Structures are given as C-alpha cells and as structure tokens.
Amino acid sequence: MADKNTTMFGQDKNPSNIIPTKYTLDSKIKFRCHPGVSCFTACCGNIDIVLTPFDILRLRKLLNLSSDEFLLRYTTPIFVEKTDMPGVKIHLDQEGRCPFVTEAGCTIYEDRPSACRYYPIGMANFHQAGDEGADAEKFFFVVKEPHCKGHEEDKEWTIREWRADQGVDICDDMNNEWMQLVMRRKSYGFQASLSEQGQKMFFMVSTNLEKFKSFVFESSFLDTYDIDAETLEKIKNDDIELMFFGLKYLAGSLFGAKTLKIKDEKIKAKVAKMKNSQGDREKEAEKVYNELLADRDALMKQMNEKK
Ligand code: SF4
Numbered sequence: 390m391a392d393k394n395t396t397m398f399g400q401d402k403n404p405s406n407i408i409p410t411k412y413t414l415d416s417k418i419k420f421r422c423h424p425g426v427s428c429f430t431a432c433c434g435n436i437d438i439v440l441t442p443f444d445i446l447r448l449r450k451l452l453n454l455s456s457d458e459f460l461l462r463y464t465t466p467i468f469v470e471k472t473d474m475p476g477v478k479i480h481l482d483q484e485g486r487c488p489f490v491t492e493a494g495c496t497i498y499e500d501r502p503s504a505c506r507y508y509p510i511g512m513a514n515f516h517q518a519g520d521e522g523a524d525a526e527k528f529f530f531v532v533k534e535p536h537c538k539g540h541e542e543d544k545e546w547t548i549r550e551w552r553a554d555q556g557v558d559i560c561d562d563m564n565n566e567w568m569q570l571v572m573r574r575k576s577y578g579f580q581a582s583l584s585e586q587g588q589k590m591f592f593m594v595s596t597n598l599e600k601f602k603s604f605v606f607e608s609s610f611l612d613t614y615d616i617d618a619e620t621l622e623k624i625k626n627d628d629i630e631l632m633f634f635g636l637k638y639l640a641g642s643l644f645g646a647k648t649l650k651i652k653d654e655k656i657k658a659k660v661a662k663m664k665n666s667q668g669d670r671e672k673e674a675e676k677v678y679n680e681l682l683a684d685r686d687a688l689m690k691q692m693n694e695k696k
C-alpha cells in the first residue's frame with residue numbers, strides 16, 4: 390500500500406518520514422500489514438499511484454478491459470517523476486479513495502500496482518550522471534509514517550524475504566527498463582525537451598500496448614526497421630515481449646540507443662535525401678547571391694547615371 394507523498398516506488402517525499410539508515414537485502418525489519426491493523430486501508434486514499442506499463446497490462450487483463458477502456462475508467466494523465474514524459478496514475482474517487490479499495494481491503498490485491506507493493510520499503514539506485522552502464526550504488530530505506538501501524542507488529546523478516554513476499558522482485562524485472570528511460574530523461578533536466586512526437590510515442594508504449602501493436606504491424610514501421618521473423622512472432626503473441634520490444638524502440642528513438650536495426654535501403658534513401666536537400670540549399674544560396682549581385686549592379690548603374 391502507498392501513502393500521500395509516495396512516488397511510484399513507494400518513496401516518501403517527506404524526508405522526516407524516512408529512517409536515516411541504509412538497508413541491504415539482508416537487513417531485518419519489523420513490519421506487517423494485514424486486515425487486523427487499526428489503520429487497515431487508511432493508506433489507500435489521497436495518494437498518487439503512478440502506473441508502469443506492466444501494472445497497466447496486468448490490471449487490464451485482470452479486469453478484462455481494452456487499454457482504451459482501462460485508461461478512460463481508471464486513470465488520470467500525469468508527467469512521470471517531474472519529467473516531460475507523459476504517463477498515468479490511478480484516478481481516485483470523489484472522496485479521494487482508490488477505486489479498488491473496499492472495507493475488506495484491496496479488490497485487486499493479486500495484481501495490485503508496483504507502488505502499492507513497494508511501500509514502506511524504498512529502493513535507491515544511484516548512477517554517476519552519464520554512466521548508466523556502471524554498477525550503481527543500490528540500497529534500501531524504510532518509510533515510517535505516524536499513521537501506519539504496520540511497524541508496531543511483531544513480524545520480523547529480512548528485506549529480501551519481505552520483497553519476495555510482496556512480489557516486488559518480479560515488478561523490478563518488469564519495470565526496470567521503463568524506469569531507466571525515465572531516469573535517463575530526468576538526468577538531462579529541462580535543457581532539452583522531448584518532441585511532441587517523442588512524448589506521444591512514450592505515452593503509447595507506456596499505456597497502450599494495443600495501439601503500439603497496431604503501430605508496429607499496420608504502419609510503415611516494418612518498412613523502416615529490420616526485425617527478424619522470430620521477434621515478430623513473439624511480439625505478435627506475447628504482450629510482455631511486446632512491452633520489452635516497445636521499451637527498446639523508445640530507447641532508440643528517444644535516446645539514440647542502437648537497439649533496433651534500421652533497414653539498409655532506408656538509410657541509403659535518407660542519405661540521398663540529405664544530399665539532395667544539401668544540393669537544394671546550395672542552389673538556393675547561389676540564387677540569393679546572384680540576386681544580391683544584380684541589386685548591387687542596378688544600384689551602381691543608377692549612381693553612375695546620376696553623376
Ligand atoms: S490498488 Fe489496492 S493496495 Fe493499492 S491503493 Fe488501491 S486498494 Fe490500496
């Protein structure tokens with residue numbers, strides 16, 4: 390479950406609620422959330438639950454909805470992690486409560502979003518700027534908010550055990566590449582903004598894999614990219630494969646990573662077009678130059694005639 394100041398990875402933005410200790414996977418914590426706690430479901434309101442592509446995929450399958458229907462009924466648009474990358478969060482009801490909460494608890498518990506699973510353990514993952522390939526410093530931290538009585542329970546376990554119990558490891562595997570894109574964008578700051586087209590692509594892959602599938606198979610996408618038959622078969626039949634393929638495509642189209650191969654003939658056509666446009670620009674410059682010369686000659690002629 391998550392709280393008001395919580396980001397998508399269960400990270401409380403109020404530093405006073407973060408215990409100032411670095412935890413490892415083997416560190417022990419005391420925490421348990423269950424229907425018997427006096428605060429049960431108190432944290433399922435006034436929250437921002439940002440949905441990852443994997444969360445959306447899992448939820449719309451559980452609810453048997455198309456991406457469009459799911460987005461319309463259950464989400465609100467946002468910019469992810471204070472970037473210019475558009476995404477969605479769960480749309481709360483008029484009382485500010487999550488639409489999936491009842492007195493008995495979470496009605497989608499088995500498929501609850503990543504943010505709800507992470508709380509109250511956050512993970513920090515630091516890279517040196519521009520050094521994404523290097524080993525990151527990774528540690529965990531615990532968020533302890535006054536209203537959350539789970540910390541008063543006797544259950545003791547390691548962070549590793551707790552994460553396995555919450556299904557967080559699987560979420561990490563599924564969310565990692567998407568988060569890397571967001572973090573990379575965030576590290577660039579606002580000096581360079583994403584193009585409108587880039588934003589649309591990011592939103593489509595992040596929230597609507599059905600649309601992305603149509604884009605791949607029904608546009609000129611396959612005329613441009615060289616995709617082998619095995620990959621095509623996989624992404625046609627498996628939404629998780631499609632999601633990872635979409636994230637690779639975004640890494641290439643937004644950040645220039647060489648993740649997908651562009652067809653040779655497309656590259657040749659592009660080079661020819663650039664050469665032609667270079668030739669056109671030279672012709673244009675020559676024309677302007679000749680016009681300037683003609684203007685100058687006309688002016689000189691007028692001045693000579695006045696003498
Ligand atoms: S999805 Fe479930 S756990 Fe998460 S806020 Fe809603 S009701 Fe609570």
Ligand code: SF4
Pocket residue numbers: 390391421422423426428429430431432433508536537538539540
């Ligand atoms: S124990 Fe904490 S996480 Fe569980 S319901 Fe209470 S406030 Fe939410």
